[in-house]
Amino acid sequence: MYKEFTKSAGDTWDDIARRAYGTPEKGGDIAKMNNNIEAGSVLVLEEDETGSDDVKTTGEIYLRYGDTDYNDFSECSLYDGMEAVKGASFVFNITDLDYDFNFNDSVVVCDEQGLFLKGRVANIKSSLTNYANWVQIEVKSHAGVLTETVMPNPFEFSDRSIKGVLEQVAGYYNQKIDFSGEAELEEVFTNEIGTSFTAEKSETVWEFMRRICRSRGLLLTDTGDGLFIGRYKPETEEKLNLIDGECLGVREIRAEFITVGLGRYYEVNSQYPSTDSAIVQIPLPVPVTKRYDSNDFNSMSLEDTARRIACSEIGQHFKVYAELSENLRKKSGDFVVLKNSKIKINNETDFIIEEIERRHPDVTLITLTLPCAYTYEIPESLPLCN
Numbered sequence: 001m002y003k004e005f006t007k008s009a010g011d012t013w014d015d016i017a018r019r020a021y022g023t024p025e026k027g028g029d030i031a032k033m034n035n036n037i038e039a040g041s042v043l044v045l046e047e048d049e050t051g052s053d054d055v056k057t058t059g060e061i062y063l064r065y066g067d068t069d070y071n072d073f074s075e076c077s078l079y080d081g082m083e084a085v086k087g088a089s090f091v092f093n094i095t096d097l098d099y100d101f102n103f104n105d106s107v108v109v110c111d112e113q114g115l116f117l118k119g120r121v122a123n124i125k126s127s128l129t130n131y132a133n134w135v136q137i138e139v140k141s142h143a144g145v146l147t148e149t150v151m152p153n154p155f156e157f158s159d160r161s162i163k164g165v166l167e168q169v170a171g172y173y174n175q176k177i178d179f180s181g182e183a184e185l186e187e188v189f190t191n192e193i194g195t196s197f198t199a200e201k202s203e204t205v206w207e208f209m210r211r212i213c214r215s216r217g218l219l220l221t222d223t224g225d226g227l228f229i230g231r232y233k234p235e236t237e238e239k240l241n242l243i244d245g246e247c248l249g250v251r252e253i254r255a256e257f258i259t260v261g262l263g264r265y266y267e268v269n270s271q272y273p274s275t276d277s278a279i280v281q282i283p284l285p286v287p288v289t290k291r292y293d294s295n296d297f298n299s300m301s302l303e304d305t306a307r308r309i310a311c312s313e314i315g316q317h318f319k320v321y322a323e324l325s326e327n328l329r330k331k332s333g334d335f336v337v338l339k340n341s342k343i344k345i346n347n348e349t350d351f352i353i354e355e356i357e358r359r360h361p362d363v364t365l366i367t368l369t370l371p372c373a374y375t376y377e378i379p380e381s382l383p384l385c386n
Helices: 013-021 024-033 144-148 162-172 205-214 302-317
Strands: 002-007 040-045 062-065 068-070 075-081 087-093 106-111 114-128 133-141 177-179 219-222 227-230 240-243 250-257 265-270 276-281 289-293 318-324 335-340 345-360 363-369
Touching (some): 013 024, 013 040, 024 040, 024 162, 114 144, 144 205, 162 177, 162 205, 162 227, 276 302, 289 302, 318 345, 335 363
Parallel strands (some): 177 227, 240 335
Antiparallel strands (some): 062 068, 062 106, 075 087, 075 345, 087 133, 114 133, 219 227, 250 318, 335 345, 345 363
């Protein structure tokens, strides 16, 4: 939760940090979080009072608020997506129990396997009719703040590695962050004005961090209890079977394969450190060219950049949406094998779960895309493209 302090014109941010934590160490982070205001009411993040060390693996879904675990909800949804912030929604029918939630209250959400997310109450919706009295609690993980606030000043990061920039930005908002051992994380890019990386003024913190990660083929993941940066490593041994005639429980399924806006040739150009160009090709049977200028994130390897752009574009144009009659213990990034001639997928094709919503007790909604969107390996063929 956040605690409020009053900053006078004579106070430094180190003074606020000393009052809050007994040390000036986080003065700069507090300043960034509060947009460097000169004076007024400022917020400081307190240590989360709701720990996860004693989370119970009970085999059921529950919402922990303070010392109480609530599992008497009438409706529940858990949201998980690739490069997205985790969330949850609970509907409670008003009874003798006290559902006295407030905005910004710290909560923990657990699923059948343990911790799903640590976060805060983001939205509260309540209703009283002739037939029912209920309250809906919508929760975002702690990383939710990164999707809502724009990047603080200054926008430039000089002489820092990718890892260093991400650590610094996450630190502004007291976000836990862990990294894989990828060598790209240690890269320091410096352009002609000596800047390592630059954010756009209107860019959110999440968008900025995601853009840095994608520039090196890395994935920004919300673990529910922090951030993890690493390369997407698909688990293909245990695929969800959605082959027509072999699986049960598919209530609805539809495919959207849209080639308008997709290119065959992806060209990326750069003027720094020297004039250069790279072109990659995808298996689209239309001679459409897309051209991009590199920025300070990606001009070190134009061919890799072109391939990542092309694969990301494929992922945006090939989607499958399905509603399953079971609350599946699956997560984003899991593989699915799909074949269904009724929606024009005539051959067994691998997809990955890009987004998943698990609705208690017996519905799962999934959005699928082609794996190349995150593996960055150009496929040999595309659905419906001969």
